[in-house]
Amino acid sequence: MSTIELTADNFNEVISGNDFVIIDFWAEWCGPCRKFGPVFERVSDKHEGVVFAKVDTEAQRELAQAFEITSIPTLMIVREQIDIFRQAGALPEAGLDDLINQARSLDMEEVRASSTTADKNQ
Numbered sequence: 001m002s003t004i005e006l007t008a009d010n011f012n013e014v015i016s017g018n019d020f021v022i023i024d025f026w027a028e029w030c031g032p033c034r035k036f037g038p039v040f041e042r043v044s045d046k047h048e049g050v051v052f053a054k055v056d057t058e059a060q061r062e063l064a065q066a067f068e069i070t071s072i073p074t075l076m077i078v079r080e081q082i083d084i085f086r087q088a089g090a091l092p093e094a095g096l097d098d099l100i101n102q103a104r105s106l107d108m109e110e111v112r113a114s115s116t117t118a119d120k121n122q
């Protein structure tokens with residue numbers, strides 16, 4: 001599956017319409033982003049049921065600001081509309097595959113329960 005461009009206009013639709021979304025925040029001028037791009041594309045071909053999306057932080061400054069992206073590339077994983085992972089820096093292909101498998105194996109009922117408890121304690 002190829003990656004999709006995520007924008008302020010389609011963000012909510014993509015996140016609410018898909019159970020598993022991996023987002024790469026990047027910019028054209030960023031060397032590590034350009035190196036990570038082909039890795040992200042290759043991995044997207046291997047994982048069915050996962051939406052791979054890219055946010056160009058230069059073109060979509062509002063999204064980058066909304067998610068407090070201060071370093072790129074930044075990888076974010078959203079499962080069932082919950083931000084479960086966020087990390088700056090490029091990953092090797094095997095590392096990204098492993099991360100996806102770990103995210104896939106999460107018990108989302110448990111994640112939701114932890115999220116609700118954390119929200120109540122704030």
